[in-house]
Amino acid sequence: MSTDHRGARARMMFALAGLSLGVGLTACSAGATTATNVEAPSAADVDPAAAALLPESYRSSGVIKVASDIPYPPMEMFDENQQLTGLDYDLAQAMGAKLGVRLELQTQAFDSIIPSLQSGKNDIIMSGMNDTAERQKTLDFVDYFHAGFSILVPAGNPKNITTVLDLCDKDVAVQKATVQAEILHGYDQQCIGRGSSPIRVSELPLETDVQTAVRSGKADADVVDSAAAAYAAQTAGDGKIFDLVNDPAYPAGYNPVHTGIGVLKKDAELSKALQAALQSIIDDGNYETILAKYDLSAYAVKEAGLNVGAAKP
Template identity: 55%
Template sequence: MKARTNTFLGAAALAAGALLLSGCSAITGSGEAAAAGPDLPIDDEISTTVDTTLTELLPSAIAEKGRLDIAVDIPFPPMAMYDDSNRAIGFDPELGRLLGQKLGIDVSLNKQAFDSVIPSLQAGKNDIIMSGMNDTPERQETVSFIDYTHGGFAILVPAGNPDGITTQTDLCGMTVSVQKATVQGDLLRATECGSDPVVVTELPSDLDAQTALRAGKSDAYVADAVVAEYVAATTDDGDAFDVVRDPENPAGFNPVYSGIGVLKAETELIDAIQQALQALIDEGTYQQVLERNNIGAYAVDSAEVNQGSDQ
């Protein structure tokens, strides 16, 4: 993360009706399509239903505005990206739509550069952040996190795992590609290998690191677990790479929490989002969105706040 089931259209239409009955504005959406109507799940996206008891938890200012403004850094697959019709998809946009449905309020998914997502809350431009943001003590000085994933770093190898890599120490003596200036590079260099250390190849971008593995210039590639899962599932229809799964580290190496950011003073909104996320966890739609985006292994069991302070 950044240290930085199929549902039919009929279900979405029912949800839209529920939103209208709950008195929500129907003038917002994501991007330039904001005036076209509520931003709801479509086609095979996961859908849910409104819980009016949760709607009552929303702060009056947001209820009066009639929408929840969500800061999303796009693209950052599989957390957020655009489809062929320029619709925001991925874990964050799809979970954001579900939260809106559950709370009975429209959502506006607003593209925001990652380094400006917190200032956008402080300026009143957005209400919450859904952008794969790590829950850290430093960030908790400004925002509180409703944690929604727990994952670390993962090792990607060629399909079939020809070198039989099973854990981090198996990388000793091998060449591993990573994106330049990432924590992964530091962790690999610190691997206890004796006289046969990991040979770390740092490249300008994450895509460059993937390409090095595909071209045989590295034996493995290391990245955030959720990114590695996505790359393995989507490259050559899932036939190019395998993710190394270490039984001792099921959520990846050095796992951290990531979550939905809300200004720490907005206690009512924090409570509303936490309870809405818990409702999605309880009904199973949260897990469906994770699995739809190939990151089902990084689920949280419950919607907790600021677990990053315990890491």
């Protein structure tokens, strides 16, 4: 089974992290938003080999439009000055510098993020999207992250959840349009074999909705990507609202999978340029510096892969 995260980040307060949307943004068509803190690339930062792979249309425009379901800390979020930050944002800026263009993140609901590429509204996806066999039917993935999913519970862990099978016969919330619900239903027979009922899964529009359900007692747990779970446990209410379930048998989370930059199959040359740019920041150490900034070094990849998420082990 594979894991996935995230959802439609709307213009609402990200209350759990104390971060709000809307400030420091400029309105775009169709209600989207674009960060204003995107710096123009410096010629000194360009990797000539990577830049040479970039299709002429992007070199001419100087911009690659990035669909991103904002906010989803620590992948995409806003700082205390309401400026966009996060792993995906920082990687986008570093890769854009290598290519000599701007990678501009634009808000796009996760359940419409692939159609936004197909319609030409956006060029690529950087939104913590997992590289799966099903998605590879439509997209190519430049893989930059490798992590599993984790379980987030109320502080004090009142239901004493220590493993994924402890979720049997419990109410678990996940975000709509992710594959977490499918993953959890995959444990149905194991739950029954233990003499218990299957996990009761509810799908909610936003990850913030999921966390609110756990806080209010409407759900016993949230199942979400490990990076997002760890961030919420560390930051929500100064670390006093949630606990992260630490299963010693799965220290990096359950079912680890690759996360990648999504690019339409027809734009294979763009994928190659992005792969070269990612490899360039891996080689010069900037990639590791960015991951360390968000305490995500444990999920680093050794090299920029293409469609490795669904590869046979």
